[in-house]
Amino acid sequence: MATTSNVTEVILLGFSPNRNTQKIISVLFLLMYTAIVLGNGLIVVTIVASKGLTSPMYYFLSYLSLVEICYCSVTVPKLILDSFLESNVISVQGCIAQIFFLHFFGGSEIFLLTVMAYDRYVAICKPLHYTVIMNRRVCGLLVAAAWGGGLLHSTGQTFLIFQLPFCGSKALDHYFCDVHPVLKMACADTFLIGLLIIANGGSISVISFVVLLASYVVILHSLRNQSSEGRRKALSTCGSHIAVVGLFFIPCSFVYMRPCVTFPADKIVAVFYTVVTPLLNPVIYSFRNAEVKNAMRRLVERKVIRDET
Template sequence: MVQSGNVTEFIFLGLSPNPEIQRVCFVLFLFLYMAIILGNSLIVLTVSFSKSLGSPMYFFLSHLSFVEICYSSTTSPKLIVDLLSERKSISLEGCITQTFFFHVFGAIEMFLLTIMAYDRYLAIYRPLHYVTIMNRRICAILVGMAWLGGFLHSIAQIVFVFHLPFCGPNVIDHYFCDVLPLLELACTDTFFIGLLIVANGGSLSMVSFIILLISYSVILFHLRGHSKEERRKALSTCASHVIVVILFFGPCAIIYLRPSTTNSMDKMVAIFYTVITPLLNPFIYSLRNAEVKNSMRKLWFRAMNQGETGRG
């Protein structure tokens, strides 16, 4: 049981105190959230029902898109509802739950991006053994390990704040719950706990990023001996992964790898990795990938033909 002290709920200050800005943000973020659900769901469905997208790369992509839906859904619905609410509150248990799943899906995304980089490394560096190494069983195990790692990471983060006493104040200058804002409200010394939290989250980010950096560096080095057409195709595929990695790890590094101090830009940076990045991922992967676009068209025409047949 969380040691709440006198605090049973927290109050968010939200994005802005201006009612006009809040109404504009409500329309904007409602549209963005619907686009996130639609875009990522389309990728999941396309990969699931297209036989031409049966390779490990698309298997991991479908799981990444599903995680993006879950990741954004931990914060966006609450943000959208609060934009039309005068009192933006969340219970203590709800705050802990939101923090837990926010870190679960964030860590799973990091692991999946790392796995996808390893997949591209094998496909380019060891093409003759790729099919044998990255079979369906191994792919399923890797995804399962990503989910397990995400839960273990989040449990470690939550354990640090689970028994903290919250005696007041209970106002969070943010639009969702996270471990660092909660530490600032605890009525006890949290310096050592803060170091552990930053070490846990920071080490996960740094190790994942280093693995990604090594993988893509090896890929670029190996491509020197390939033909121009082979290099173009490989670089086109890897470019999508690199863009997503930069979009995800860049903002995360700003939040979790700097000293734990209040920063007015934190909310804007958080919007980038909780809303903008999940929105951009489907466009990055689909617009840069001819196979995905062709499969989407085929599914669309198939659905239209079945609809016309049903009406006939």
């Protein structure tokens, strides 16, 4: 942090100044966070432990579920803990760390969703070459690239914020630290840094969205030559992916692909991409999938038999 900074801690204003309201909100977040960890954790365990779920689609899904748990864990546990401890203070170092991990896992999720769209493109448009193209080594490299892309994105965002001196108000009108609210605390001209932050986040979103859009245009075009049963299965899988992409991309675009200003609605919008999407991912992407449900059932039955013996 720049040496002219005289702010050592940040006050997170949260959703309401009323303590009772904050506690009610925290209980709701606790219930949702528990469901997120259990639901996504169950998917990870099921895919790792099941011999039948070996296709690249499930390989990527296990990592997506892991990212969802990590992404949500950056912000929600602190909100819950602060409410019950009646403390809403975070150190500047903790605030910067929160920004880093938020954008690391968020960027990784964007890249993973893009990789999953490419996987669906290969599976539907090049079915005869699918196992050759999407072999285990390629899948591992694509996942590593997603993590690496998230790391580069978060390092860039954090580096830009780290250059700023903070000597203004310590109050942050949000329930976690993020780049736009933190920029308002800086006592320096943030115009150029704000543009760089938008360019960093915006370029990733635009490129990923173009790849996603192109993948599904080609997929929909190729489905014309398939049987009705093949179209139904392909559209079911792709529909689930598009739903997850929409739930994550639309609110993220509203917050990050605009000038660095904050709106009162930002906190509500942030709930969608930090909590609602991780919460609905197991329902949309997995619990509607017959293969995943059967694998979960077999896993539970094995557990019961093992306990009985």
